[in-house]
Amino acid sequence: MDLFPTIRFAGEMPAGVVLAIALAAAFAVMWYYVRETRTLATPYSYLLPALRGAAVALVIFILAGPVWHRRQVIGTLGKVTFAIDASASMSVTDSTNFEPSESRLRRATRLLEGTPENPGWVPQLSETHEIDVIAYSSGTPVRLWSSGDEESLTASLHLIADGNRSNLASAITSMATEVNSEVLSGDAKPSANAESDHDSSDESETANAAENSQTQTRSALVIMTEGRHNLGPSPVDAARRVGSTAMQVVTLGIGSEDEPSDIGISQVLRPDTVAADGKLTGKLIVKQFGMSGRPLGLRIEHRGETVWQQRIAPDVEGDTEVPFDFDVEPLVKALQNESIRGVSRSAVVLDLRAVIDGAPESDHPRNDLATNQNIMTQNNSMSFRVAASTRDRRLLILDGSSRWETRYLHNLFDRDPAWQVDLVLYGPGTDTATVQRGDQAGQFPATGEAIAKYDAIILGEVPAEQINSTDVMLLRQFVSRGGGLVVVDGRYDRLRPLVQTQLSDLVPVTYPNDTGVIDGGKLEPRGVGLEHPMMLLRPSAGTDIGEVVDQWNRLPEPIYVNKVEAQAGAEVWAQVRQRGDDASPWLVTRLYGAGRVFYFASDQTWRWRYKLADELHARFWNQVLSAVMQPPYSASDSFVALGTDRVEYEVGDRSLIRVRLQGPSGKPLGDATVDALLVAEERVVATVPLSLENPARGTYQGQTPPLEQGEFEIHIRASGFDASALQATTPIWVGTPDHAELRRVGLDKNALVQIAQAGKGRYYHESSAEELLENLKPLSSGSVIESDVLIWQSFYWFWLVIALLTAEWLLRKRAGLV
Missing domain, CATH: 2.60.40.1930 (Macroglobulin (MG2) domain)
Structure with missing residues (x-):
């Protein structure tokens, strides 16, 4: 099969420059020539100068060295895609020597391009395989080089390991999509020597299936990485989905399994907002490997001024949590004094920076490269921001009974100085049997102005018969204008008639007619919920999808849930996994106008407090309200x-x-x-x-x-x-760096083995790279023959110039100029 031929230029001067010179010379010759032919009849007056100018242009264009490049494929080529991890962890050298050594990224690219003495994988495979080279980190993978590109591989592999996350699944998914589209569209070509004529449709279908199967087994994705995945869906799941259909996934581990010596700040756990007259409380997650017992100084700065500091000497490798707290009121007042006159701020942003300082040499004499080398200095500090609210947030809780969930939520936010909470309980069994409407505390808001005072509303199992059309209109208006509504269902079946009738367009679920309350089970985040910050119960565990799921699986199971179905356009962020494979939505959400609605299928998050008090319960509900409501005008x-x-x-x-x-x-x-x-x-x-x-x-x-x-x-x-x-x-x-990428940088062999097994491939370490190369070669049963015709040295070019000059001479003779 002949591929589309191309023209390349091998001259020492750029082709564009040579073309410009050739055209300029051609026009100069024509302008000079036309003075002689202007009195001649058409077409001699312009044809003679054009022929002379074309001949001159062709002669000058020889300087560009035009080459006719032809690429011919014989048989069926295998396709190999090399995916290079360009995240920050690939900048590690895996060396404690005094002499600098190559980074992981450089070692990976050197395997592909090779050296003058030892050809790399791409030169060795290029004659028998189609090759793509891509780079990935946190975003969409970028194609660097492909077979047939005119640019050299070496020029295309100038990479910098600066990605702030590693999304291994992105490389797998992007390449699988491409290969599958080729198979489905029939772009994959059979062998040139294979017979293709079949009489019956059954034989044709069998041949197509065999061709697709052959294409599937002739594609491989080689992921070159240290194996640390900290963004996006599970790469194991992605590899499993594509391993048996489109390609095999091969993993190449780059680096050492041992964590290099390093100290740094992995993460700062803190709330997004704090009261302007309160304390900012949080934790610094300090990473330490290979430097046990070394005294370290921790401090938090605001605009260069230290506002908190502490000295520690961690003796356990891994992460150490260091609590901090300090008053923010002096900082807020200083910032408010700098505000422009006439401008008021409901939230002041504190631009903070956490810093870790090593001990002086006199305190720790063995502070040398060989024993205590801190190889990554970029994680020795971390900037972060917190909004200090000068305006109390307002929360309205509506319920028909004082159930445990309502009590704990009311107490949680009522104790928080940044919140002002109004609780409205009404219905049978409460102190207020019939709802009271008005603008006072304990009353259901009666006007748009009254309900607009709130930032969020938590709606419980209120008596449906006491909600009128005006109340429903106010709730719709509140959410559509940017308010947040959280609906917490219960076991008394009071919300069902309300949601099925008056609030059907607002609450994002429907109730099956034949099912009510069902048994609970394990809680599992899914979809967008797997990656949304609201669902992180313990941020110190990082953003790994598997760890997030594990956190939720360990929560106390709800005893019951309401059986619901998500409406069209709604998103299920968490579900209840019952015995067997049955699952039911537990947390459903969607946008409504400028606001958002959350629906919870049970009212038992208060059970998360068992032995943990507010550690999980308070954090989760603060994150829920932050996610459901719009921040105020700052x-x-x-x-x-x-x-x-x-x-x-x-x-x-x-x-x-x-x-x-x-x-x-x-x-x-x-x-x-x-x-x-x-x-x-x-x-x-x-x-x-x-x-x-x-x-x-x-x-x-x-x-x-x-x-x-x-x-x-x-x-x-x-x-x-x-x-x-x-x-x-x-x-x-x-784009503020958060160092999650540098939290662990040692080679994660187990993760790479799991990805390779799920993708029907194998795992290799860079020390056995040659074995990987040998196993890639059988993917191809064809070869690529490339040939170059030096046009500028060929007789075709010479005879074309001679033909133009001959035609000019004959026409000159006919015109009477010779």
Whole structure:
């Protein structure tokens, strides 16, 4: 099979430069020549200069060295994709010697490209295999080089190991999708020597199946990594899905299984928000390997000033949790004093930095490279942000009985100085048999203004017969304008009639007619819930999907749950796994207007407090409310209030910007043209048009394009307002390193073995790389024959120039010029 031939250039000068010179010379010759032919009749007047100019251009273009490259495939080629891990853990050298050695990434690329003395894998396989080389870390894999590329492999492999996460599943999934599409579309070609003519349809189907099977066994994905997966779905599951259908997954372990000597900060556990007059309480997760007993200094800085410090000497390898707490009120007051006059802030962002300092040499004399080398200094500090709220958040809890879940939730948030909680209990068996409506404590909000005071509502098993159409309208209005609604179902079957009728469009579940309360089981996060920060019960365990599932499986099982089904468009973030394979949704969510609704199928998270008190229960419910409600406007002046959905973002994320605009009289403005300006270093880097959300409230919102790394300040521009009038601004940070990638950097052989086994392949260590190469060679039963014709040295080029000059001479003679 002949592939599409290409033209390459082997000259010392760039082809573009030579082409420009050739064209310039050709036009110069034609311009000079046309003075002689301008009096001749058509076509001699222009044809003679054109022939002479073309001949001159061809002669000059010889300097570019045009080469006709032909690539011919005989038989069926195997396809090998090499996926190189470009995350930060691949920058480790696995060496404690004084002399610097090659990093893991460099050793991986050297296996592919080789050396002048020892050809690499790609040169050895390129004549018999189709080869792709990709790089991956936290985002979409990037193709670096493919068979037939004109650019050299060496020039394509200039990689830097700087990815902040490792997503092993992304490489598997992307390549599997490509191979499967080729098989299904019939792009995979059979052997050139195979017979293809069949009379019967059965024989044709058998041949196609055999061809697909042959294609499946002739593809391999070689993942070159240290095996640490800390982002995205399970790579084992991804390998299992594709191993028997599209390709075999081979893993190559790069590095040593021993953790290198290192100290650093792996993670900072802290709340996203804190009361402006409260204490910031959290934990520093300190990593230590090979330096047991070494005294270390820990400190937290705010704008260069130390606000907390402690000295430790960890004697156990691995992670050590170090609690911290300090008052934030002095920091908030200092920041508020720096605010522009006329701008008020409901949340002040504290830009903090945790730092770990090694001991002086006098305290630890064996501080040398061979014994205590701290190989990764980039994790010796970590920046993080916390929003100090100067405005209390307001929570409304509605229920028809004082059940355990309601009691614990009320006590949890009522004790928190950052929250103001109103509890409304009504119905049979309570002190208020009939609901009371109004604007006072203990009353169901009666107006839009009254319900808009709250940031979130927890709705329990209220008596359905006491909810009227006005109450339902207010709940819908509250959520659609950005409020958060959490529905906690129970065993008394009171919510079913309400959800099936008046709230069917708001609550994201339906109830099967023949099923009510069923037995509970193990809780399992799924779908988006596997990766959402809300579902991390113990962040110190990292973001590994397997660890997240294990955390939830160890929770006390709910004794019962309501049997429900998710509505179309809703997402199931967690389910209850019953005996056998039966599963029922436990946590279901969806967006409703500008707000979000969570539905819980049982009311027994209070049982998580057993022997642990608030450790899991309080953390989870704080994360639930943070996820369900929009943050308040962080800054405002006389005319504009603005806020974002978060303070910190990953590179590539989009920020949701919300704005409320009012005129000099204080009335909302719903007819202005509003833009958000992203400013970095006093320069506008992006303009985001905001769309009108609610004209009556003068609210606007919009999303930024994918964000690049850096620190930005958001300004607002609106028609009818001078730039100096809209003074409120708010900051955001993008791409702050969190060092999760460097938490463990030793080779994880077990993980790579599991991936290879699931993908029907094998695991190899870099020390047995030659064995891997030998096992890749049988994938192919064909070969690639490449040939080059030096056009500029061929007689074809010479005779073309001669033909042009001959044609010109004959036409000159005919025109009477000779």
